[in-house]
Amino acid sequence: MTFKDQFRFVRQNMKKNKSRLFMTVLATAIGCAFLIVLASVGFGLHKSIISDMMENQMVTQVEVFGKEDEKANMKSLTDEDVAFLENIEQVKAVTRRNELQQWPNYEVDGYEASTQAIVTHFPSEMKADFELSSGRLPEKENEVVVGYHFAKELMKGVPDGVDAYEEDGTIKKEYAYNGNLLNSTVNMTVIKNQNGKEITETIPLKVVGIAKQPGREWMRESHVFISESILKDVEAFTGVKGGASEMYDGGEIKADAEKTYDYIRVYANNVQAVTDITTQLEDKNYMVYSVASEMKQINAIFLIMKIGLIFIGTIALIIASIGIYNTMTMAVTERAPDIGIMKAIGANPKTIKNIFLLESSYIGLLGATFGTIVAYGISYLVNLALPYILKAAFEDAAPEGLMLSYIPWSLTLISIAICLLVTIFSGLRPAKRATKVDVLKAMRREV
Structure with missing residues (x-):
């Protein structure tokens, strides 16, 4: 049958x-x-x-925060580390950043905001697909790029005791900045504390680029991306490493000191290469974090x-x-x-x-x-x-x-x-x- x-x-x-x-x-x-x-x-x-x-996060990104020496002491990242990371197979780009150790005040046309300044190496950032929504990259020492939401942080004319924010966290229209930041001059004011007194210094900056909007609506990008020369100007004013307003342990500026970075980001060519790169860095005693490891869990x-x-x-x-x-x-x-x-x-x-x-x-x-x-x-x-x-x-x-x-x-x-x-x-x-x-x-x- x-x-x-x-x-x-x-x-x-x-x-x-x-x-x-x-x-x-x-x-x-x-x-x-x-x-x-x-x-x-x-x-x-x-x-x-x-x-x-x-x-929301670059899955091909590996964050490097430092390196342990033989005595398990944390060492800062240097140009030698950058060169080593750039020579790893399947690495697309290696970005390095330093954070200004104070939050300056920024003023444009009477509108003010306080936000973080980040010393940025733009050539490596562009290799890592750093994008602008408008403008161009800095070409001169006093030129900067601002985050997409920087303009939305600016406000002026807020009376004492008045809440300037709407329920959704945005600034009310009567106090909010509505001009065009591109090619405008922003005055960055930094401070230093000397003998119990607060002394200020204003550095004019020209906004030549605005970063691309983050992938999600709830994400905020209001940083100011400055050059190494601007950081040195602030350090010269404060006399403290990183431009901090007060001296701290290890904050002395040394002329022969090796250049260091607060953190480095390594970008792989593809997601599959992230695990291998992370393993290589961990074997070399680098302190790393990647989204790929979190995704595995x-x-x-x-x-x-x-x-x-x-x-x-x-x-x-x-x-x-x-x-x-x-x-x-x-x-x-x-x-x-x-x-x-x-x-x-x-x-x-x-x-x-x-x-x-x-x-x-x-x-x-x-x-x-x-x-x-x-x-x-x-x-x-x-x-x-x-x-x-x-x-x-x-x-x-x-x-x-x-x-x-x-x-x-x-x-x-x-x-x-x-x-x-x-x-x-x-x-x-x-x-x-x-x-x-x-x-x-x-x-x-x-x-």
Whole structure:
């Protein structure tokens, strides 16, 4: 008996009791849909978090904060370290920055703001894909680039005791700066404390570029990116290393001191190279951090979560398998005469067993197909309704890119495979029973 004949025989017999078949397939479809939708929550949250990390942080970036010597003392990073890092295979760029050790006050057209100044090496920054929304890179010592939100920090004319900010944290229109910063002069005022007195120095800076807006709306970039010469001017004024307003331990400026950096960022050519670069740096006693290592931990947590959800969803399919078992048991009883005839004409017991296993598999395949279609529909509706639900519940917009339910092809295939295994296992015992039917009893419809 060929497979085609077996399949035709199964379909003919299944049509004899359509209502029972429908309920069995329905139960299997519900179980399969429950498994997929439940597990899709883990896949959706995982995808949302990883996507968010990849957009908000450079996944190819490795931050280097310092290096331990043989006595486990932390050493500052120098040009020698930069040269070593640039020669590592798969390294795209090595940026280095220093932070001005005070927050200067900035003034333009009477508007003022206080924010951090960062000494930036622009050639390496451009290799690392530092982008501008407008303007150009600095070419002269007094030229600077400002962060995208720097202008939004400027304000003036705020009366004493008046709150200048809106509920969302932005400055009220009557106090906010609305001019064009590009090519304007910004006066940076730094201070030093001398004999209990505060002395100020103003350095004029020309804004020639504005950094690109960060990837997320809630991220703020209001730094002022200054040159090494501006840092030296501030250090000359304060007499303290890093331009701090007061002397601190190790803050003495030495003419022959080696140039150091507060932190260095290494950018790999691709995500796959980050792990290898991080390992090499750790072996050389560098203190490093990369998003890739954090992603590895997150992936492990979500893997456990997804396995747990799939396991819970499988329980629903196991419950549905009880219905399949009952259906197949009744099918064996009802078809006893047919089984007797097949055995009488010399049908192999294996063939009879395969017919009933084929029937249970067919029921499982139908249930898995309909269940998958329903699961995709539910997933779509959930993601569509989620922003409205969160807005109604919390009176705030949902995070950009949030996806509660996501069904990859891998989940679909896993769910279908589990569904088929459960249904085949459910039909295994009734199929074995069919092979043991006595021919004479079957012909008398006794089994």
